[in-house]
Amino acid sequence: MEKKENFFKVKHLYNRAGFGIAYPELEHLSRKNLHKSIKELFSNAQKITDLSTVDASETRQQLLMQAGLNGKKDFSPEEKEQRQEIIRKISQKGRDLNIEWIQRMISTDAPLLEKMTLFWHGHFACRSGNPLFSQQLNNIQRKYALGSFKKLLIEVSKSPAMLQYLNNQQNRKNHPNENFARELMELFTIGRGNYTEQDIRESARAFTGWTYNKDGDFEFKPNIHDTGSKIFFGKTGNFDGEAIIDMILEKPATATFICRKLYTFFVSDTPNETHIQELSSCFYDQKYDISAVMKKMFEAEWFYGPENTGNKIKSPAELLVGLSREFFVTYNKPQVLIQLQSSLGQYLFNPPNVAGWPGGRSWIDSSSLMLRMKIPSLVLNDGLIDFNAKADPEEEALLAINRKPKIQKKSYINAEANWEKFLSTLPKNCSAADLTAFLLQPLPGNKIRNLIASSSDLKKTAIEITSTPEYQLC
């Protein structure tokens, strides 16, 4: 009984803290104390490897060339070609970066680290046309994913991607731009209702002079920084950006805001204020140590309660990564991973806005649900793709240049599941019911039981089970 219960708990833990778990590992950890599984997740998360697809000097050179061409009045045919080539290359780099990350999530030995990075990717949501900036920000989010929230916040605030996205390059003494200051409080730290419009105006002045230079490094420019006295949260002083961040973190409401977001991402769409308060006091007392609050969450009894298991709608990233990990899928044409993200509504590095992906039931509409239920047979059985993602608004310029109407060819997904490996990880005499209990987090109802009752082929069962509405939950 103990083992069976543990089996369920460890599976839940790895679904939420990572992207699922392979059978032998699950079997192994089920025999141990649950704390050991939690400890292992954290110790595996200690080795941090940056994404590195985008080469800094190459990208800088391309952007420099592009800027040079943009200043010209008339283009020779060669220059036109050259310009298009640069745009194509930069945009391809952006896609390569996306693929590197999703492949990393699929193959990583540090699932908690990547899951936390995914959380911060949505929390500090940002788009950048510069793949180098996107990569820098993603690496910051990974470096501090389980570290100090204060450091994370400061590094994100100083990243060229965010400075550009929230217009801090235009925030100067006597001409403040409030965009960054507003989102800092509304979305990144304390939330609505905890500050005034005056707090936004005054703190915007404190962030004047936070810029990046042409090499893509943070640079504080004293000559455009407003050194005048500011009134923030009722206090008066010559505050700079870091002082403002300190004052925001002094408010326990900031810890609560972050913990509510962690709770809805890792635990449940329905916030339980008592549980959130527990996390929030821990986070605040531990000086915003992210590891501490995450350990607290995974060790809480309520984390494994029936109301919090098997009822969360997987995000598209969780669904794709989970399925690919589970069946050891190789994508011969990794570009398809972008098409899938986009069609499912979570194109990584391209959040809908600075508020990130709303999550929960907003992932699901008639078309995305039908596609989700079709994906397992596509990926596991190399099916024909018969859907197209919408053009990303940021790619309209590319569309405009490309005069030929896009011919949309049908193509195969060109992925291979390693069935041999998958089946070999299952225990001997594994029944369809055993396999179902492994693949699904929600308890199977009559429908699922009927479905598998007649099944003798494990491969067929696996495809069917992963094609159910139940598989959309974790």
Added chain:
Amino acid sequence: MKRRDFLKNSMLTAAGTFVVPAFIKPFEALALDELTLYKNLVVVQLSGGNDGLNTVIPFGNDIYYQKRKNIAIKPQELIKLDDMQGLNPNLSALKEIYDQGWMSIINDVGYPNPDRSHFRSMDIWQTASDANQFLSTGWIGRYLDSNCQSCKFPYTAIEVDDSLSLAMKGKTKKGIALKDPAALFRNTNEPFFKEMMNNDKEHLDEDNLGYLYKTMIETSSSASYIQNTSKIYQDNFVYPSTGFASQLKTVAKFISSGLKTRVYYVSLSGFDTHVDQTPQQGRLLKQYAEGINAFLKDLKQNNKLDDTLVLTFSEFGRRVEQNASNGTDHGTANNMFLFGGKLKKQGIYNPAPDLQDLEAGDLKYQVDFRQVYGTILDKWLDVNNAQILNQRFNTLDFI
């Protein structure tokens, strides 16, 4: 699946947990006038930020020619509408539409503190939010959520595409995306999915699993309804062979076959013309105008034009002055087009943009786009716009 089976299955799946949904009321039982009075809205999105000043050209204003030395459309080339404005020659297919009184142009539509990012501004237009507000539901989605008399069906809003735009997503209800009704019908009728949906009572709870099953069942019954209703309709009107026109053809088929859908959504991409704008924009405008021309005439032939209102928007206009690459950069206010057989104010609705009184080189808006939405919600879709737009917007007089 036969119609009778579909009705029977819907009954079964709906029994118990839900009230029998209204969509199973047989098509045949609807009074004829109930069908003909069914008003539709068709939203046409031009993605990328269409240059409104080279679409409806203010040829009567010298500033236009001064600021756009290389890309201005010459007075002798354009289609004059009045002494001030004329249509881009690539919109020639709209001339007869305009002359019929089926077209209305609203100049200078925008919103306060405009955003120049494609993504953000599109977000603002689709969610009808303020510039500094982030909403996760779209304006049509919230119309569906309002549960009004005319929006109770799961197929009340259809987007002719493979995926659904934010505009069509509400909190509890969402539109349906489909490119081809037959394909969706086939997908939902695959034996495995049919089995998953069959005779299901155990999963229709309020939790997430219940929500997934409910969405699946509604998709399936909508797919059947759409396919069975529209397949009996013979579409013989000839459309241009472009992707955009074929989207409109699908919409016309749905409208003419009497589908009880109130909002349709289609889009045309590629308007981000920073470099060498004239041929690119011209090609797209031609596709647009020829598609709209065929669509409206098709509807007219089927006596549906009076029940249809077409709205065209783009996420922003372009800057008044051209850039150094014979293109235009992201700007602010833009024109919107309305088409239909029952326009109250036909032709040019309000004065042409003032090219003298600019804000840092950009047009100032005269009309908030939410006034346009608000007018449509109030006067065409019969809901109070304050309920959908979160504040009351004054209505206009185009319908």
